[in-house]
Structure formats: structure tokens, C-alpha cells
Amino acid sequence: MAIGERIRFIRNLRGMTQKFLGLQVGFSERTRTPKADLVELLADALDVSAEALNVPNIDSYTGLMHTLFALEDL
DSSP: OOHHHHHHHHHHHTTOOHHHHHHHHTOOTTOOSOOHHHHHHHHHHHTSOGGGTSOOOTTSHHHHHHHHHHHHHO
């Protein structure tokens, strides 16, 4: 699942619109892929870790766990 899909999934779980979340973190409406500092702001706004939004590295324990949690949520 790409970062945009992960953000949308968690945003929808939190009942947030895309526009509301964008305004919370200072996005312009033209931004497509957030940079690392904005990923942190998004994670804070969604009350999750930044690792939950990024495409995980399944070679690490943390990345594998986030992948399994995402699959469980689906």
C-alpha cells in the first residue's frame, strides 16, 4: 500500500476529510506526495506514528509489524 493509500485509510478511520487534514498540516491543495517533515505532521494529526504512513521496509521488525497491522485492518 503506497503512502497516499495509507494516509487515506487512516484519515477515513478518523473521519477526516482530505481538505481538513491538509489544512491541519499546512498543505497547499496542489501537494501530492508529502516530504518527511510533513509526514510527521500528518502522523501527529492522525494520531499514529510516521512509520504507519510510510511504505514499510518488511526487512525490519517494525516495518513488518506495520504491514501486518495494515493487512489486518483491510
